[in-house]
Amino acid sequence: MPKAPQIPNLKPAVVASAPRASTTARGYGHAHRQQRARLLKRHPLCQRCEADWSAHLHHIDRDPHNRADANVELLCERCHRAEHGR
Numbered sequence: 001m002p003k004a005p006q007i008p009n010l011k012p013a014v015v016a017s018a019p020r021a022s023t024t025a026r027g028y029g030h031a032h033r034q035q036r037a038r039l040l041k042r043h044p045l046c047q048r049c050e051a052d053w054s055a056h057l058h059h060i061d062r063d064p065h066n067r068a069d070a071n072v073e074l075l076c077e078r079c080h081r082a083e084h085g086r
């Protein structure tokens, strides 16, 4: 029997390389991230003020399960907060 290969301790490199795990960290899966990445290419800047990066995916009808492209808007943190009255 050949010796089992030594597996080095895996460092959490994926966690370290993620810029920010705020809204995407919980409750959103793979499909959400894929759509976000796709839309980010189309709208790298906030769709409202175009002055900041579109870091937030806003659901226009406030239903996070409605992932139609027409229902999502890419907003910067400021515009997104304003939209939700916070």
Ligand SMILES: [Zn+2]
Residues within 6 Å of the ligand: 046, 047, 048, 049, 050, 051, 052, 075, 076, 077, 078, 079, 080
């Ligand atoms: Zn904005």
Ligand SMILES: [Zn+2]
Residues within 6 Å of the ligand: 057, 058, 059, 080, 083, 084
């Ligand atoms: Zn929102």
